[in-house]
Structure formats: C-alpha cells, structure tokens
Amino acid sequence: MSTSGLNMSRRIRRTPYTDRVEAAGVRGFSVVNHMLLPKAFRPSVEQDYWHLREHVQIWDVSCQRQVQIQGPDAARLVQWMTPRNIGKARVGQCMYVPIVDADAGLINDPVLLKLAEDRFWLSIADSDLLLFAKGLAIGAGMDVRVTEPDVSPLAVQGPRAEELLASLFGEQVRAIGFFRFGWVDFQGTRQLIARSGYSRQGGFEIYLDDSALGSALWDAVWQAGEAFNIAPGCPNLIERIEGGLFSYGNEMTRENNPLEIGLGKYCTLDGSIDYIGREALQRIARAGAQREIRGIVFDGGACPPCGKPWPVMAGDTQIGQITSAAWSPRLKRNVGLSLIERGYQRAGQSVTVHSSEGTARPGEVSDLPFD
C-alpha cells in the first residue's frame, strides 16, 4: 500500500507528472479514466482554494485522456455522438459537447478540440468514451481511426496563469481566446495550448504530446512560476462547486439527461441535425425535464465529504439529493449541488439536508454559480 492508502498497480496508471506530483507532497489521489488524479497538496482543500483564487497553480490533469477520431468519416462520427451542432466549429476551437446514448442518458461530457477537418480530440471525463466511439465506428462501418494518443494535459490555473505562460512561451499566449487553442514550442517540439480548465479562475491547459517530456515540462512551468508564487494544485472541490462546475459521475450519470443538468443550450432539438438520442431528447424536451440542477446552501457547521448522496427534503417530501458539497470559506455556509424536482426549483425554497452524520441541516435552493 502506498502512503496515500490507495493500492497502487499498473492498472491505475501513473502519469508523466506523477514523479513530480509525489515530490511536491501530494496528500491523496483519486482515480479517473484508470489514471491517478491528485486530490490535495496543502493540509486542507481550503488552503488550496485560497491559493488558487489569488495566485497560480500547476495541475496534473493527465486523466483528461484524449479520444482521437481521425479519418474521412471523423466529423460525421463526432456529430453523431453529440446533440450539439459542431458544424460551425473551426480548427483551433474547443467546444463542450455532452454525449448521450439512445435513451438520452449522459455517457460523458468532454471538451471537443478540432485539430483539422478530419481530426478531433475528445478530452474526456470519467468513462471509456473510446470504447463507445470504437463500437459506433465498427458497428456502422465508418472510415475512421479511434485511438488514445500519448497526450497528457497539464493545467495552469489561477489569475496569474497568463502572465506565467507568457513569460515561459512568449506573448502570443495572450492572444489565445477563451476555449480556443494555439501552439507553443517546447524543447524543439510543438505543443497544443488551450485557454480552458476546470476552474473559474482562468488559465490554460497544455496538451503535452509526449510522455517523455513530462518532468521537463513540469519543471519549466514550475521555474517560470516561482516569480508568480506558483503552487501544486488540482481541481478544487470548493471552487468548482461555488463556480457551478459539474462532475461526470457525481452530478450526472447515465440516469440523467442533458436537460436536467442545464445543458439544454447545447442541445439541438429542432431536427436540423441527426445524432444518437435525438428522439429521446425531443420527447423529454416536450414533456419538460422532471428535475433540474440547482445549488443548495445549508448550515449546521462545515459538512463532511459527500461520499454518498444526501437527501434534500422540503418538509416530508424528498425533492433531490446532494451529490457534491463543501464548506465555502468565503460564503461561510455549506454549498452543494443537487437535482431538484419541478415545483421546488426557485431560489430561496426552504429545504433540509440530511448529511451522512444524520442531522437535518436547514438550507435553501440557490441559483448557480453561487458567487
């Protein structure tokens, strides 16, 4: 057993940065896409949170694996996989694309990167979307190659990320727009860099395309970052809940459709494009989603980690379940995310939250994001 208590094996893959992450004093890991994701560095997630909001952090998010779809039928396959119209996407653009099955159940919610007219990456959340894409391509006899390239994103997040990366790669980094990507030189190689990341504090993700350069890239970012008070970090539970960033597997599973998760704006429902799950999604849209995601603020002191969903009650009626929660040191209340039944979704709706230690905590429904 490792010091983190998570049993290590080859099956739970290390990343090109894991050596550096361990040297930086990581305090625990999670597992995403069969790969290690650091979960904390400082003594508390709250200290990581304040640092992220004020300075800049380096994050090993290699677990955001890329599903590369390449070939004459690539654009057709990608469009078939998502309700979002990708027809207007340009090369150099990122796009958040919910992926659903034939019942409109969410399978993944990746970011699409359009590398060429016939080459795409899907930067995935925690499910083997590669296998879905392979199955579709084989089943339909499409002329595409579906692979997992040796690409391991390193995120630089926080208000000083742009300054840091401009000092390292040059001023052209500043010209990259939100959810756009460009290219930088690193040790004689060309690497993709996008203005994106799983926080609301701004920043970039470097899609390192060669594992062997992992430590060198980490070290280069770290050295350039010393002038900006850089620290090691990772997606921060408090920050992402406050910012209304959802997590596949937590806020949404195959049991949920995009309309419940507030992703209706990404769903083309007018019949102008064809995709898997269209009929199911149109049917749900006509009836109206029975539940929708909302914030919950609640009291009773700092809540424990939400390892299993906590019932949200309005009187004696269960109207939802909190799937992620944390104490917000800024709001001085707990914040959580929950699907909420129709009729109870208005901000201010009184609720009680039954967290795992058994007490009923008073709270209310909130709009998202919290801040």
Added chain:
Amino acid sequence: MSTSGLNMSRRIRRTPYTDRVEAAGVRGFSVVNHMLLPKAFRPSVEQDYWHLREHVQIWDVSCQRQVQIQGPDAARLVQWMTPRNIGKARVGQCMYVPIVDADAGLINDPVLLKLAEDRFWLSIADSDLLLFAKGLAIGAGMDVRVTEPDVSPLAVQGPRAEELLASLFGEQVRAIGFFRFGWVDFQGTRQLIARSGYSRQGGFEIYLDDSALGSALWDAVWQAGEAFNIAPGCPNLIERIEGGLFSYGNEMTRENNPLEIGLGKYCTLDGSIDYIGREALQRIARAGAQREIRGIVFDGGACPPCGKPWPVMAGDTQIGQITSAAWSPRLKRNVGLSLIERGYQRAGQSVTVHSSEGTARPGEVSDLPFD
C-alpha cells in the same frame, strides 16, 4: 479524505456491501469500474493469503459489474464481440470470453453468463464494456437492450466455501459444476449463484440482484460462516499471481492481443465464426506472437509493490516487464508476471529484474501457474 486516503465521492461508487466492509475493518480500497474494491483487511496481504488457502472468505466484488445484453439480436452481438465460439454455450453456463477491438487489442476479459437464449450477462473487468456494446448495437442497428442491472456479486472463496453455502442455501449448491450457475432462495427472492471466482481455492459467487438486500446477504453469509472460521477478504495479490490469474489493466491492455496472454485456446482462428478483430488475430497467429506471458521467480528479499512495470533483462537485452509481483511466503521467493519476448520464454531462462528501488534482482523464467 477518508481513513483509507482515497478521496471519496459519489463518482467512485459505494457498493451494497460497503457499510459492512467498513465495519469489518477494511484497510484500503482500489477502484474498478468506478466502484470501490476492498484491498486488504488483515495487517498484511500475507495473512489474508494464508487464511484464504485454509478457510473461507467473504469478498465484496460488486465492481464486477454486469453488462446485460438482451433481445432478439443478443446472441449475435455477443458472438460478434468475442473470438471464442459461444455457439455451444448452454443456459446456466459461464464462459471466459476475451473481447478485442478491430486490431485484436484486448478491451476486456469478462465471464459470460448465459441466462437465456436471448439474455446474457458479461461480468466485466476494469473497462466500460457497456459503452462498447452500446456503440456496436447502435452502429449496427441491432435489436438489443444493453444495460447495467442492479447486480452486485458477493464472492465466497476458499476450501470451505461449499460447506458454508450448503449450510446456508441447502445441499443443491453442491451440485453446481465449475463455471456453471444455479439459483437459490434468499429472503423470498431468487438469486443466481455460480461456482466461480478470482482465486484458485474454489468457491462461489452470488450475483445479488437487489442492492437493498446487500447487508442482509452479507450478514447471512457471515453468520453461517462463523462455524467455518470465515473472515472478510478480497482478491489476493499473492494467491492470484501464484495461481497465474491475470488482471486486465495489469497484465493486459489494449496494446496486447489474446495470443500473447495465453488465451489462444479461446480464439477461433479457422474462419468458422465471424467476430471483430478476426483478420488481425489470424494475421498475428500466422506470424506467431512476438511475446508471451510467463512467470518470473526472483530473489533479493521481499519486493515492494509493483506500481509501475519493472524491466526484465537477459544480460543487456530487455526481454519483458513485470506488471504484477509479490513475495510468496510459500515458495520463499518473489513471483511476478511478465510478457517475455520470443526466444527467452523457456522455464529456467536467467533474468535480472529491475524493481523500483533500483537494485538488479537475479531470477528466472517459470511456467504458470507457479505451484
């Protein structure tokens, strides 16, 4: 963070038995199929090992999720997914079925359970085979439903498993043959029980088909087991390596084909059935697999956990890499599993193993299983 050091969230699913597993003093978890798998109970994996060989253990293997394939095209889809001929499988039979992609790369190595002529479960290793099956079915327009039922296997493993389960469910349990399944009554429900499991010590797996009965089933097995010196357990690293049981993600990945992993006996290569990857597999068979899995015994004191592969050298030539290893208290040597290059595969071949602490440990190639 939990006491185990693995950060808990809904995304890493608890099982119907996790409450009991925690009460029984679990010392760590791994994550398989987005679900908790206990990794140790006693102070050492070695103590768990001796108990498993001599008595009987109860294992939470809920992470062996079922992919249910049901409908008029179910048998056709299942056969398409595996090189193994399932034509002769009868209802009530289990079958180990490697699953490969179009390049003959291993995607999963589940156990198939034939529940009816038009209904199958694939009891999976650690990859989302559900998404591959869904993709194939959608892509090819097959008339099947692909779902993950609420089924959570509880294994009872060890030499006294049959006695225990006969005392709990009745003598008919004894009549179930190896890799066959039958049905038992539990609290007015009908539950599937198979003579199978991820050890070489004999035993059964109960495919509990209702999460709500998890604690009740655990308690019933535990109570009946007290007469047989039952203990909580889990797949045991030492026992499975000694027994030559491979682990998807460790010994095999998409980079490997079944012929390398000794699964040629399950592959129909004569063209009599059609399945995904057939041409690639026939091509590999004609050329002969470049590497094949072997055991390695090696010295230098008890080895550390194998978190990343260890090079296996013959002189200055790397001929393999160990992907799982453990100290065998019975053989008083370390045992490991490695693909080995052609020309070096004979038992007795001298090697050195470069484990993670950097020392070169002398050893030799061994046939499998070790005992």
